[in-house]
Amino acid sequence: MTGSCHYVEAAGKRFLVDCGMQQGPDIYENQDLPVPAADIDYCFITHAHIDHSGLLPLLYARGFRGQIFATEATCDLCDIMLRDSAHIQESEAEWKNRKARRAGGSEVVPVYTMQDVYGVLPLFVPVRYHEQIHVSDDITATFYDAGHLLGSASISIDLQENGVSRTIVFSGDIGNPDRPLIKDPELLTKADYVLTEATYGNREHGPKRDFAKLLASVIEDTLSGGGNVVIPAFSVGRTQEILYSIRRIKEEGLVKKIDTGFQVVMDSPLAVEATHVFSMNVAECFDEEALDLVGHGINPIAFPGLKVAVTPDESKAINTDSTPKVIISASGMCEAGRIRHHLKHNLWRSDSAVIFVGYQVPGTLGFNLLNGAKEVKLFGEDVKVACRIENLPGISGHADHTELLKWIENFSSPVRKVFVVHGDDDVVDGYAKDITEHTGFAAYAPYSGDAFDLITGEQIEEGSREAVRKSRGRIRASSNVFARLVAAGQRLVSVIEKCQGMANKDLAKFADQINALSDKWDINK
Numbered sequence: 349m350t351g352s353c354h355y356v357e358a359a360g361k362r363f364l365v366d367c368g369m370q371q372g373p374d375i376y377e378n379q380d381l382p383v384p385a386a387d388i389d390y391c392f393i394t395h396a397h398i399d400h401s402g403l404l405p406l407l408y409a410r411g412f413r414g415q416i417f418a419t420e421a422t423c424d425l426c427d428i429m430l431r432d433s434a435h436i437q438e439s440e441a442e443w444k445n446r447k448a449r450r451a452g453g454s455e456v457v458p459v460y461t462m463q464d465v466y467g468v469l470p471l472f473v474p475v476r477y478h479e480q481i482h483v484s485d486d487i488t489a490t491f492y493d494a495g496h497l498l499g500s501a502s503i504s505i506d507l508q509e510n511g512v513s514r515t516i517v518f519s520g521d522i523g524n525p526d527r528p529l530i531k532d533p534e535l536l537t538k539a540d541y542v543l544t545e546a547t548y549g550n551r552e553h554g555p556k557r558d559f560a561k562l563l564a565s566v567i568e569d570t571l572s573g574g575g576n577v578v579i580p581a582f583s584v585g586r587t588q589e590i591l592y593s594i595r596r597i598k599e600e601g602l603v604k605k606i607d608t609g610f611q612v613v614m615d616s617p618l619a620v621e622a623t624h625v626f627s628m629n630v631a632e633c634f635d636e637e638a639l640d641l642v643g644h645g646i647n648p649i650a651f652p653g654l655k656v657a658v659t660p661d662e663s664k665a666i667n668t669d670s671t672p673k674v675i676i677s678a679s680g681m682c683e684a685g686r687i688r689h690h691l692k693h694n695l696w697r698s699d700s701a702v703i704f705v706g707y708q709v710p711g712t713l714g715f716n717l718l719n720g721a722k723e724v725k726l727f728g729e730d731v732k733v734a735c736r737i738e739n740l741p742g743i744s745g746h747a748d749h750t751e752l753l754k755w756i757e758n759f760s761s762p763v764r765k766v767f768v769v770h771g772d773d774d775v776v777d778g779y780a781k782d783i784t785e786h787t788g789f790a791a792y793a794p795y796s797g798d799a800f801d802l803i804t805g806e807q808i809e810e811g812s813r814e815a816v817r818k819s820r821g822r823i824r825a826s827s828n829v830f831a832r833l834v835a836a837g838q839r840l841v842s843v844i845e846k847c848q849g850m851a852n853k854d855l856a857k858f859a860d861q862i863n864a865l866s867d868k869w870d871i872n873k
Contacts, residue, residue, distance in 0.1 A: 349709050350399035352770050354518065354543060355381060358507040358802070359486035363390040363414075365503060365518045365543075369402030369433070369459075371681065371709055375773045377812045379797030384838035386411030390483060393418040394520025395500035396425035396584060402433050405464035411839030413471070417481060419491055420474040421499025421629040425584055427469055428621040432583075434462045436684055477501070477632065495523030495533030496745050497585040498626055498633050502536060507802070514802050519544040521770070522747040522755050526556065528592040529626070529648065531635045533747065535758040541802060542763055544756060546771030546793075547707060547746040549779030559743045560593040564602035566701055566738055571672040572605040575699030575735070580687045580714060582680035583619035586706050588626050589743055590676055591649040592638075598651050611673040613666055615657040615686050618678060623649060657686075667693040680706045682713035692726045694735055701736040705743050710772070752779070753786055764805050766791040 351370035356363055362383060370378065381388075385407050393401050393416060404416065404426070418426065437458035445455045475481050481489045486508040491501040503518045517539040525532040570577045581587045591614070598608045614620060626633075626649065634642070641648045657663045663686050666675060675694075677687040691713075694700040708715040713724060718739055724731055747755065756766065766789050768780045776793035783791040794800075797811020840862070847855060 349547065349770060349772050351378065351403075352394075352400050352545075353381075353403070354769075355383075356505075356507075356516070356802075358514075359484065359509045361389045361484055361487060362387055363392065363483075363487075364388060364407075365392045365505075366394055366400045366520075367391055367403045367407055368400040369398050371399050371683065371712070374816045376796060377814045377816060379811050382799075384411060384842065386413070386839035386842045388412050389414045391416040392489060392503050392505070392518070393422055393426070394494065394503060394518060395497045396422045396429050397497060397521070397582070398429060398433055400520070401426050401430065403459075405430055405434060405460040405468050408468035408471070409460050409464045411836065411842070412468075415483075416468070416472045417475055417483070417489060417491075418472060419477065419499040419501055421625065421633055422501070423472045423474045423499075424625045424628065425497075425499060425622060426472065428618055428625070429584060430465045430469070431462065432618040434458070434460060434465045438462065440684075492534040492536060493531050493633075494520045495525065495527075495531055496521040497523075498530060498588075498629055500530075502534070504536060504539065509803075512803050514540045516541045516543070516802070517759075519755070521545050521547065521745070522752060524553065524744050524747050525751060527743065527745070528589050529635065529638045530633055533751075533755065535755060537758060537760050539759055540764045541767065541805075542756065542759060542765075542789075543767045543769055544752065544783075545746075546752065546768050546776050546779045548744070548748040549752060549768070549771050549775045549782075551748055552750060553741055553744055553748040557741055559740060560596040560600075561602060562740050563590075563593055563703070564597045566703055566736075566740070567597070567610070567674060568603040568605050570699070570701040570736070571610055571674075573699045574672055575697055575701060576672055576690075576694050577674045578687070578690050578694050578700065578702045579674065579676045579705060580680050580682050580691075580702070581619075581676050581678065581705060583616045583678040584622040584625075585745060586680060586743070587614065587616065587619045587676055587678070588623055588649050590705065591623070591651075591654070593743070594654075594674070595648065595651040598653070609653045611653050611655065611671055612651075613655045613657055613673055613675050615663050615666060615675060615677040615690070617658045619676070620656050620658060663689070666690070680714070681708055682717070688713075688726055691724075692729070692731055695724065695726075696732045696734050698734045701738060703738045703740055705740055707744065707746060749779070749782070753782065756783055756789070757787055759787075759789075761788070763787075763789045765789070765800075767800075768793040 352366040352368040354365040441456050441458040448455050475491055477491050477493055483489055488506045490504045494500040494502045500520055502520050505516050507514045515538055517536055523533045567577050581590055594612055638648045675690050677690055679685045704718055708718055717737055722733055766783050768776045768791055780791035780793045783789055795811040799809035801808050
């Protein structure tokens with residue numbers, strides 16, 4: 349489902365579309381990139397969610413120094429989200445190492461560091477929707493609004509090689525129409541190949557329901573009974589949509605048993621920064637309804653009673669204050685971050701409620717809670733689940749089965765092949781068959797490492813079909829230092845190859861420096 353990353357070679361260039369971090373357990377072994385990171389010329393990022401952008405700092409750490417093309421809003425959001433991700437990596441490594449030192453175990457290193465983030469951020473190149481980007485003489489790219497997240501895009505890439513032209517469309521995550529704040533996804537018409545997501549490839553959202561009214565009912569019942577409403581939400585996108593709905597609840601008086609001034613706490617430094625980014629990208633990304641509010645001087649995601657918690661002390665104070673309140677915190681799947689503290693303080697309370705408002709990857713804590721877990725472990729403690737658990741429809745950020753098919757059906761024939769990606773193992777094959785039945789397009793759900801010739805359409809390499817023996821969570825702090833060392837060596841070779849033709853004096857100096865470094869670290873010398 350997560351960790352999207354696609355590698356393309358064309359016209360003498362190598363590039364990636366998305367470079368995401370895995371979240372939740374793998375089903376099959378993920379394959380490494382077929383070339384060293386230093387040999388990749390460009391990256392195109394569909395949107396800022398970590399499962400599409402989260403490994404860019406690791407790519408940088410392994411030698412990548414190319415350009416990263418993304419919409420302006422995505423560049424702004426990646427700035428804060430990648431810094432937050434690095435903080436999580438470093439904090440987890442520090443926590444694990446404290447435990448390892450006490451137990452006499454081996455220490456780990458973070459997947460990447462804040463230094464890697466600060467290295468990769470200057471490589472971002474902001475682009476605007478519908479602007480044709482001439483990446484090279486034979487590669488152009490155009491970004492279209494995918495309607496999934498502020499700045500999210502479907503990317504159409506035109507390639508030319510040896511007189512042959514091909515157009516590939518990468519869907520990114522396709523949004524659910526008629527959502528608050530952001531525009532509906534744009535429909536594209538022309539492609540030789542399409543890579544489409546399949547998050548809800550076998551599910552329907554059902555009849556459109558008023559999310560604000562559903563949320564108001566749970567808030568009213570819970571707060572009037574003295575409990576808290578805890579909402580695990582992705583800091584970017586989902587949190588701002590929840591704020592939009594709560595503003596409606598208060599403004600329209602959708603609660604009767606409690607005062608409309610009820611307290612709402614946004615406990616996420618990332619969410620606070622992301623909300624500022626939303627305010628800066630109003631003109632290009634907001635839908636007509638949100639723009640109308642802005643035009644009348646109304647901030648669509650602010651209201652009386654909203655507080656923010658930025659520092660750790662402010663976060664801790666939330667659970668020492670007995671006032672019934674709504675707590676919005678990350679992460680959306682409960683796998684990390686401050687939300688786990690709020691769950692620890694509220695899951696066991698029969699008067700509280702936990703509301704899920706987004707997709708939960710199988711294997712995550714959020715998925716387990718939604719599927720009836722009676723007890724969970726948090727910070728080494730067993731916590732009983734006695735609170736109300738709700739899954740509210742109506743605010744999903746992903747298109748459902750019907751909307752996904754509508755997006756695919758808009759392409760004109762002939763599409764040579766549709767690749768179905770970014771979906772659960774038991775979903776993608778079935779959705780590929782649905783595409784063929786509805787459109788006549790050949791559709792296939794590739795495994796990690798499968799490779800295709802874009803001129804002939806034939807498969808030229810088969811990836812891994814090996815199932816993961818042991819269930820693993822999303823990428824955490826791990827001992828990846830040797831991999832980084834190998835990548836550094838590969839980058840060094842790449843730099844050496846570019847030195848041909850330099851002055852002999854400079855070449856000799858470079859060789860002496862390399863030999864001196866080798867002498868220092870050659871343990872067998």
